[in-house]
Amino acid sequence: MHSRPLKPEPAPFTAPESSQQSLRGNALSPIVTDVRGRVEGLENLPLTVTFDALVLDARLRQSLVTVRSLGRRGHSVAAVESFNNVPAFSSRWCRQGFVCPADEGSAAYLAHLEQLLRRIDARVLIPSADGTIELLRRHRARLEQRVRIALANEPALNIAVNKERTLAVAKGLGLNVPRSLVVKTAGEVPAALKEIGLPAVVKPAESWLCCEQHGSRVNAQVVTTLEEARRAVAEVAPFGGVTLFQPLLSGRREAVSFLYANGEMYARFAQWAKRTRPQLGGESVLRQSVPVPPDIGDQAERLVREIDLEGYSEVEFRRDSAGTPYLMEINPRLSASVEIAVRSGVDFPCLLYQWASGGPIDKVEGYRTGGWMRYLTGDLMTTITALQQRGRPEVTPPVRAVLGFAHSFFMPMGYDYLDWTDPLPAVKATTDFMRSSVRAVMNGKLSSLREKPS
Ligand SMILES: Nc1ncnc2c1ncn2[C@@H]1O[C@H](COP(=O)(O)OP(=O)(O)O)[C@@H](O)[C@H]1O
Ligand SMILES: [Mg+2]
Numbered sequence: 001m002h003s004r005p006l007k008p009e010p011a012p013f014t015a016p017e018s019s020q021q022s023l024r025g026n027a028l029s030p031i032v033t034d035v036r037g038r039v040e041g042l043e044n045l046p047l048t049v050t051f052d053a054l055v056l057d058a059r060l061r062q063s064l065v066t067v068r069s070l071g072r073r074g075h076s077v078a079a080v081e082s083f084n085n086v087p088a089f090s091s092r093w094c095r096q097g098f099v100c101p102a103d104e105g106s107a108a109y110l111a112h113l114e115q116l117l118r119r120i121d122a123r124v125l126i127p128s129a130d131g132t133i134e135l136l137r138r139h140r141a142r143l144e145q146r147v148r149i150a151l152a153n154e155p156a157l158n159i160a161v162n163k164e165r166t167l168a169v170a171k172g173l174g175l176n177v178p179r180s181l182v183v184k185t186a187g188e189v190p191a192a193l194k195e196i197g198l199p200a201v202v203k204p205a206e207s208w209l210c211c212e213q214h215g216s217r218v219n220a221q222v223v224t225t226l227e228e229a230r231r232a233v234a235e236v237a238p239f240g241g242v243t244l245f246q247p248l249l250s251g252r253r254e255a256v257s258f259l260y261a262n263g264e265m266y267a268r269f270a271q272w273a274k275r276t277r278p279q280l281g282g283e284s285v286l287r288q289s290v291p292v293p294p295d296i297g298d299q300a301e302r303l304v305r306e307i308d309l310e311g312y313s314e315v316e317f318r319r320d321s322a323g324t325p326y327l328m329e330i331n332p333r334l335s336a337s338v339e340i341a342v343r344s345g346v347d348f349p350c351l352l353y354q355w356a357s358g359g360p361i362d363k364v365e366g367y368r369t370g371g372w373m374r375y376l377t378g379d380l381m382t383t384i385t386a387l388q389q390r391g392r393p394e395v396t397p398p399v400r401a402v403l404g405f406a407h408s409f410f411m412p413m414g415y416d417y418l419d420w421t422d423p424l425p426a427v428k429a430t431t432d433f434m435r436s437s438v439r440a441v442m443n444g445k446l447s448s449l450r451e452k453p454s
Contacts, residue, residue: 051078051095053353054122054147056113057104057129058088058097061375061416062334064425065342066126066349067091073350080116082109085432087417087425105131105208105215110139117146124356126150126349128334130208131215133161150356152332156309160332163244164205166303170327173306175299178246178326185237186230192245199224199393201246201280202232209239222248222280222393248393249326251319253281256292256300257341259351259361261310265301267351267364268292269341275404277378279385280394281318281328283336285378286408289344289371296325303330312352340373343414374408375416377433 053070055063058079064087070077071093078096079088082104089097098116102108109132125147127133136149137157143149151157159165167177181192182205193200203220210216218236223229229245236243252272259267270292273284300315307330314335316328334349341348345367354361386401396404417426 049096049119050121051076051123052357053077053124053126054117054120055079055088056125056127056132057081058094059083059086060128061336062128062338062349063126064088064091064417065339066128066334066352067094068419068422069342069347069349070353075353078120078122080113085428087428087432090424090428092422092424103214104129105135105210110135114143117143122147124148124150124353126334126352126356130161130217130333131210133157133333134208134210134215148356148358150311150352152310152313153308156307157332159307160309160313160330161208162206163203163329164242166307166330167327169306170299170303173299173302175303176324176326178249178328181245183233183243183245186233189229189233190226193226193229196245196247198229199248200229201248202229202243203246204236204241204243206241209236209241211239215239219278219282220280221278224393249318249320250394251321251323253284253316253318254290254293254296254325255314255316255335255337256297257312257314257335257338257346257348258301258304259312259348259355259364260304261355261361263305266355266361267346267348268297268301269344269346269348269367270297271337271340273337275379275382275396277375277382277385279382279389279396281316283375283378285375285382287337287340287373289340289367289369291369293325299325299327303327311355312348336375337373339416340371340414341367343373344368344371371414372408372411373414373416377429379405379408 052075055066055077057063058081063079067077067079067088068091071091076095077093078098079094080098080100082100082102084099088094100109100112100116102112127136133151136143136151137154140149140154152160159169164182167180171177179196181196183189183192199222201220202223204218207217208215209218221232223232233243253276254270254272257269258265270290271287272290273287275286276282276284296317303315304313309330309332311332312334314331316331317325318328319325334352338348346364351361383401383405386396387398389395390398417429419426
């Protein structure tokens with residue numbers, strides 16, 4: 001496949017000429033947040049609308065980054081979410097926003113989406129939420145008759161979305177994996193704790209759990225007592241899922257991301273997360289781009305090649321107190337943190353689009369390191385949680401948490417959502433957060449802003 005190097009500088013934050021023209025021609029305002037084009041109201045939509053990409057799960061940070069990345073390069077992009085008013089709909093690069101009014105991962109959502117796909121002509125579908133991915137995978141053969149889906153092939157995904165299977169493949173390759181016990185029922189908990197010890201990490205083998213009626217995402221958590229461990233297992237059991245019990249590692253959280261296709265690595269990128277939400281680990285709220293560490297870089301790449309995991313993937317590791325890296329999991333979809341890669345010169349959403357659309361893929365030879373990015377709302381919530389959950393393992397002591405939060409304002413830093421050439425999504429995200437916080441305080445429900453113990 002043809003490849004050419006990307007420019008070392010990130011794409012400038014200006015609209016390519018072609019896109020400015022088409023936006024001008026499209027409507028009076030370049031901000032076409034036309035959620036009037038609700039899926040129920042599709043009869044209002046001209047039949048000829050064509051989009052290069054339909055970005056699903058528009059509420060997610062990585063979806064906004066995708067809309068901007070593709071839009072800046074002149075692609076026509078529309079976004080979809082199950083509710084109105086998400087920041088990505090306000091982006092100048094979002095030609096149209098569609099609301100599919102149904103729960104994530106539900107049959108009703110699929111029905112809306114298919115109705116939409118019959119009315120518009122979309123080239124590539126880009127999902128990022130675990131529930132949406134699960135749903136698309138189940139109906140993949142039918143959907144792919146209409147649209148290309150930016151997901152790896154089924155055998156690869158089958159391994160990557162399941163931690164038990166991922167760790168087994170990794171172990172076979174000689175990677176360090178945390179000691180993991182599979183626990184299916186609360187009755188097995190005491191024996192598992194006897195072997196793993198306390199505190200332990202309990203996590204579902206697959207983060208998206210679904211039964212007939214609904215689905216839900218369950219996070220990894222630290223348990224400090226038998227009772228907490230039982231509760232963690234009970235959360236997963238109704239969905240028929242299994243949990244993994246692991247010893248708690250205490251070192252740095254690092255991740256390596258790739259764009260891989262046809263046996264070739266088109267881009268590599270690494271970051272470490274200084275603060276995450278939940279605090280044990282999850283989405284990173286304060287992160288830095290770093291050179292790919294040779295140990296985990298090599299391990300992650302071997303794993304991706306072994307699974308033949310094409311497209312974008314992020315391989316997560318955590319080190320122990322001695323610095324030895326252990327594999328956590330693979331995310332075979334754009335990560336919430338992906339903007340730091342884009343700002344550092346690796347435009348993963350664009351590479352993903354190139355791959356999924358079957359075109360030539362740019363090859364990225366390097367990127368800038370040392371840059372920081374912060375998700376301010378998430379960082380604020382993490383700090384509040386640190387005060388509420390003080391004393392628990394993995395929770396930063398209150399004074400250090402508050403000082404760390406304040407100190408980050410004095411560091412050169414990029415902020416999620418904030419892009420001076422596309423300001424409306426940040427305004428929207430900020431006003432939404434203020435509104436929900438005020439409402440929570442007025443209702444005396446600050447606890448509704450809290451997270452589950454991590
Ligand atoms: N055994 C463990 N010890 C220490 N931290 C862990 C452990 N397992 C998970 N974590 C932390 O929690 C994060 C989330 O766990 P992960 O396995 O990635 O599941 P998910 O992201 O699906 O919730 C990891 O990135 C890591 O930072
Ligand atoms: Mg993870």
